[in-house]
Amino acid sequence: MTARKTEERVKAGILVTGTEVLTATIRDENGPWLSERLAELGVELVVIMVVADRPADLLAALEHMKASGIDLIITTGGLGPTADDLTAEVVSGFTGRQLALDEEMESKISAILARYAASAPVNMSTEALVAANRKQAMVPEGAIALDPIGTAPGLIVPGDGPVVLVLPGPPRELRPMWAAALGQPMLRGVLDRATPLLSYRLRMFGTPESELASSLRDIEAGGVETGGLEITTCLRRGEVEIDVRYRDGAKADAEALRDALVERHAETVFSFDGTTIDEIVAGLLKDRRLALAESCSAGLLAARITSIPGASKYFAGGVVAYSNAAKADLLGVDPAAIGAHGAVSPEVAGQMASGALERFEADVAVAITGIAGPGGGTEDKPVGFVCFEAVTAEGRSESRSLVIPGGRSDIRDRSALVGMHLLRRLLS
DSSP, X not given: OHHHHHHTXXXXXXXXXXXXXXXXXXXXXXXXXXXXXXXXXXXXXXXXXXXXXXXXXXXHHHHHHHHTTOSEEEEESOOSSSTTOOHHHHHHHHTTOOEEEOHHHHHHHHHHHHHHHHHSSSOOOHHHHHHHHGGGGEEETTOEEEOOSSSOOEEEEOOSSOEEEEXXXXXXXXXXXXXXXXXXXXXXXXXXXXXXXXXXXXXXXXXXXXXXHHHHHHXXXXXXXXXXXXXXXXXXXXXXXXXXXXXXXXXXXXXXXXXXXXXXXXXXXXXXXXXXXXXXXXXXXXXXXXXXXXXXXXXXXXXXXXXXXXXXXXXXXXXXXXXXXXXXXXXXOOHHXXXXXXXXXXXXXXXXXXXXXXXXXXXXXXXXEEOOSSXXXXXXXXXXXXXXXXXXXXXXEEXXXXXXXXOHXXXXXXXXXXXXHHHHHHHO
8 A cells, every 4th residue: 555655646846947046136935835835736846956047057957857757847937038038948958849939829928018018117119029028939849838927928848757837937927827737637637646645733842853853763663653754843933843744544653643742742832733823822812912021122022923913902012121221211110120130130021021011001911131142141141041021910920031042133033932932821
């Protein structure tokens, strides 16, 4: 049974073209987006490659994917009217097909360009535009041309190896064209061979990756079969994500792994279905009124809270009290407490939280005060030392004092994350 499912796996590669992507002038959004779409269809993504606008590099990447036994290659970019837009030409040669003018597509492109010229702020020659973009209507023989979203049509090109789906580079054009391509029988003939790929995601906060790796080894040694599972762990902004992908035959093993991980890390697993901490906190704040008092995080916690639509229903407001005077004047912190314990101390964090709770007439409040660096640290309170306090109007509280590693931006960002999790623990 396992061997049969292996044979039914469909493999894909994504080839991103563009010197501007390779040099990080712009960020690739297409590769990750297409990766998610392929996973939803049960297609196994083998590789994402980024190459410059050079025909030899593009062809070498296509040949490499073909040699890897890939069933579907998706290219993005290189479909414009300029001299460096060579994807269609190179794919034509790769698949052994001649380019020919598609007169129907040429007419469609001409109509698009005529509308563009009519609305342009300067006078433009429609004939010149059509001539410059005529190359976009050149289609490999036997290929399916996909109607352009901009001016560049897409292509589905058969060959003696993988089918090649050629898509434009701009995401606003690529995404609707992907949807159109899914309705084409030539592409469906590849995609429909894929067996469904199931998955789940766990999120942890407070478990080091090394400890998680040890747990996975112990779980496997304890009898849970993981050979049919694709397990990916990733430390993302201070949280550990565990993605498990599997096919139907490995469902029991996947569930056994999840149960074992939850049992071992019950204190740190906070999401069983991929829900983010921001979404969880938003749910917990329903029918509550939240206030914030931030120092070193300088509003980053407030930014996370308000990143969820509807935050105005529960977020009363916050104070960025950076100076000692601001802590005293805006939050009512006793200057004597600052003098005795320092602005970065559990005592001051507690008074900041109480002050925010009172001034905003809130049901719950969180305070953060710390040393973000690069200077200002001492032996007792090094750079990265941050104090947190979360309190409710009923008198319940959660507090933490810890040293957060990393540079200034890491410390500030992680402080906001700890504040979110402190809220979760207090309200759960």
